[in-house]
Amino acid sequence: xxxxxxxxxxxxxxxxxxxxxxxxxxxxxxxxxxxxxxxxxxxxxxxxxxxxxxxxxxxxxxxxxxxxxxxxxxxxxxxxxxxxxxxxxxxxxxxxxxxxxxxxxxxxxxxxxxxxxxxxxxxx
Numbered sequence: 001x002x003x004x005x006x007x008x009x010x011x012x013x014x015x016x017x018x019x020x021x022x023x024x025x026x027x028x029x030x031x032x033x034x035x036x037x038x039x040x041x042x043x044x045x046x047x048x049x050x051x052x053x054x055x056x057x058x059x060x061x062x063x064x065x066x067x068x069x070x071x072x073x074x075x076x077x078x079x080x081x082x083x084x085x086x087x088x089x090x091x092x093x094x095x096x097x098x099x100x101x102x103x104x105x106x107x108x109x110x111x112x113x114x115x116x117x118x119x120x121x122x123x124x
Contacts (some may be wrong), residue, residue: 002026002113006098009118016088016122022081022098022115035106038072038083040094040120050096051083052106061106065091088122095119 008020020038027034037052051062051072060072071084081098096118099111 004098004113004115006115006118009120011121012088014089014122014124017086020083020096024079028079034100035103036081036100037106039097039099042094054105056104090122090124093122
């Protein structure tokens with residue numbers, strides 16, 4: 001059974017940093033069977049794909065609003081996905097979810113497996 005456990009959220013002032021972690025079980029990143037990514041959903045807004053890694057080519061993708069500030073990475077030995085978030089802004093406030101998808105590329109919206117979400121709040 002695939003399980004994803006996200007952590008690392010919290011309250012931070014604008015300009016600060018946080019690192020989100022997503023521990024995976026039930027599948028192995030190194031097997032390259034899954035595309036993986038981070039999504040977020042703010043109150044009253046639709047869920048948005050923030051960043052992802054396609055298993056087909058290993059490339060990382062970012063939504064324009066976080067380019068240059070967020071970095072997605074993976075540690076295959078620890079079976080963990082990370083999202084380093086720097087220079088945070090109030091508009092980054094949302095619940096952040098990690099997700100995995102049995103797809104070659106990470107561009108689908110409805111991934112197969114989801115973590116429980118971790119709250120990120122950025123104060124101005």
